[in-house]
Amino acid sequence: MSDSTPTTSTVDPETVIPAPRPGDPEITPEVVEAHGLSPEEYERVVGVMGRTPTFTELGVFSAMWSEHCGYKNSKRLLSLLPTEAPWVIQGPGENAGVIDVGDGMALAFKIESHNHPSAVEPYQGAATGVGGILRDIFTMGARPIAVLDSLRFGDLDSGRNRYLFAGVVKGVGDYGNCVGIPNIGGEVFFDRAYDGNPLVNAMALGLMKREELIKGEASGTGNPIMAVGARTGRDGIHGATFASEELSEDSDEASRPQVQVGDPFTEKLLLEASLELIRSGHIVGIQDMGAAGVTSSASEMAGRAGSGVELEMADVPVREEGMTPYEILLSESQERMLVAARKGREEDVRKILAKWELEAEVIGEVTDDGYFRILEDGVVVANIPALPLTDGCPTYEREGIEGDDVKEARARDLTEFLAPEGDLTDPFLRLLGSPNIASKRWIYDQFDTTVRTSTVVRPGSDAGVVRLRGSRKAIAATTDCNGRYCWLNPREGAKAAVAEAARNLVCTGALPTAVTNNLNFGNPLKPHIYFQLREAVLGMAEACSLFETPVTGGNVSLFNETDGVAIYPTPVIGMVGLLDDVDQATRAFFTHEGDAILVLGETREEIGGSEYLYREHDLVAGEAPLVDLLAERRLQHAVLGMAQKGLLRSAHDCAEGGLAAALAESAVGGEKALGVKVELTSRLAPVAVFFGESTGRVVLSCAPDDESRVLDTARHHGVPAARIGTVGNEGGAFAIRTPLGSIETSVNEVRTRYFGALPALMERTRSEEPV
Amino acid sequence: MKVAVITFPGSNCDYDCYHALKTLGGFEPEFRWHGDRELKGVDAVFLPGGFSYGDYLRSGAIARFSPIMEAVRDFARSGGPVVGICNGFQVLCEAGLLPGALLANESLLFRSYDIHIRVETLRTPFTSAYERHQVLRIPIAHGDGNYHADDEVLAELEGEDRIVFRYVSPAGDLTPEANPNGSAHHIAGIVNESRNVLGMMPHPERAVEPVLGSTDGAGLFASLRAHLEGALA
């Protein structure tokens, strides 16, 4: 801060009342409403302030008390989640969660949504989503080592959805590729429920030495606060409030100026500079200027440290002339950091930033009066007690009542759909062509998956694996959630998401360790949506407790609705796991002709919520597949034991498309397309045996000599297991039979369908992309 | 043997090159900063992959003006071995140390997966450890890898045995599907006239350990080591 700035620190902060700035709108009920605050919330603002807020102050409150920053509709529910374990170093509340991975190393990881920005401008929305989550990781002191992406779109027969999908994939790719972080997996799901409301959740993992952990705290009275990185422009002003509102049909045009533009090159420099800065000891705290920019980063850093901050807006490096304090405070320009430096080290900080061709400017200092105070050329324009601002956001527990449409859909009798018997090859091949089942290679071929030369298992298998250089260890990660199950039964659906994530990890040979979650829901003010939110959190809490995978943080994205229609409740689970020996990493694909194929777990006559029903009968109905958490846990222990003993040639979770799809994926996903000959004895409806999505099942292959040991291990853990067939020759027959039905084709046909579907769908897009 | 790995702002494979050199042994890799003016007595230079200066304007266009590039140019002129990988190849073309240019992939999409390349010539310091027409499996990861040069230059490259690697099918054939980016003559890598400057789009440093899925890139480093040992002997 310049010497001429009058300091207010000797004055009682409560008595500092900012005068209205010339040109600021008057605070009317309309202005309050436009800021997304209810009349009751505004009353609370006035109560906290003891007076009418200025326009600048109102902007600050509206950002901090939005759902995005304040979690006002989800906070009480989130407190139900298990967050602790001996290996958790940092739980929820920081930029990212951190766990101990041994050898003095710690892993930071988090998932975050960028749904609304991506709906408006898919490329920039997705790109800046990746940028934001990477900053969350490296502001903890960790070097990012992998990203994953969890995506949802409407069906691809719509040109708009193809445009959104292509733009998001390119945005995720271009940003991560440029920064040089490998993409190791994720998921994508298509369903008309996401028409108009695509979901873009990005997850990142980073590694650090334990002692390098740094927090987002502004402590030490008199320490300078510095703005670091890119300059501040008028990008995305009020993005945080915007991200918490429903999209209406005209939001496409009206919202355009709010879109932030990403600069991955600056991000890469910022990453290197930040890590150097953290290791230099010149700073006490650092935080990304993410949603709600300076406002949230400065007030949260003060809030965590129990201090205050005083910032001079005239000292913030800006990109455009004539920006008001309101605009500077709420700008969401990307690739910026807020740093609390040690007093007297300002020049050292600048020097490090300059090495990376970046700027660092002192814009204020840490105070001890507990106030968030903003000056413009020395004149106070905002003066707000910091704690009520960050922690005083009203939280709501709302009424939750299950929607009648869901009850009806769930009660639907599905008997008629179980009738088909005999040759089911045609529906099988159609199902393989569904973008929910077909290979996602079209997506991840656009992502750099091998940069950093540590990727052991690339996208396309059950979970991605990166080795930890210099040790035998490796880390696995996955994201999972089936929104259809969650719509039919949010509690069971959320359990299924946690169970599937854990299953994907054990199939890769990793011990499930911790969770980050992204709660994507509709408008929680509606009782049927709040019901979904509550039930999903309860299901998640139950499953995470039982699997000993605490939730270390995450993100909530509500109001995902278009014209009053909500997305499926989509509580995405990002889960990380550990491998003690990287050589235990197991892939999903058959490797040797003559190997035994086994299935673990129980197949029930369940087709509710299945991809088969959606694609073949255009129906989302029935009971979501049952989740037996205790059986799941036994299964996971069994599979992990087999992987650790080196008994498995492949292990693959059985999910969308059922057993038939899982066998197809294992057959063609590897280097060679290997035939499959499977004989099942089940007398259940063949539709359910082939395409039903019973949870808790894994398809394995092992050398013939290891079959008995695999079966013994399963028995020892109390897991139903059976040999069902044999891996065939390259290019051979693909045959699955039950006493009542059959699938008979060639593995080459399976391969063509599986890999050809998504490129064929997207080939149409290139001609339709808006220019 | 001392090997310089150049870091430009936006380089992101500099550590990968460093680790490959370290892991394979026989090299002492050292980073050189784009702002440095001297290479300080190294035996070889790597220009790593990444997005130098964000690839803004054109891939490699801004990096070529970095102070260190003067030193790299002098080193190359004096016959020192220089390897440009991916973005490094683009920088070498922009700097005029190699002919031609790398355009956007024909698909307009970033392409990242394992491809197969065929070793076309052993008469370079970078390929002597391979067998002629050996097929290597190595990752690519680029958006601008479509090699372009006019017919005269292409004829020269062909005539002078300067095409080092070509994209081929796993069986080693020049099939259209094997070309991931539309490169002229399936070109994946070339050398300059005096054969000491190599530019290639695939990433040999990502294929040097079994845990990464392929060790086919190790031969390039082995060749360079043998070359340097011969030169020093």
Added chain:
Amino acid sequence: MSRFDIEVRVKPRPGLLDPQGKAIHHALESLGYPGVGEVRVGKVIDLTLEADSEAEARERADEMCRKLLSNPVTEDYQLRVRASAGKEAEG
């Protein structure tokens, strides 16, 4: 010293394959615009420059184009130089 507005238009050289142009051509056709001929995609770079005369400004801009702003292997460029409206450069 006067200030000049320089517009640099960089285009792919004639005959060079331009996949972006091809994709846009295809898109325009499928949107139902008849008679669309060749589409070429280049870029426009705007900059301002202080110089003693228009000729000097042009000469320096031309050098910038040759050295950095275009790649002669693949691109051609055109220059437009105009005195900036109403703004005299300082110093």
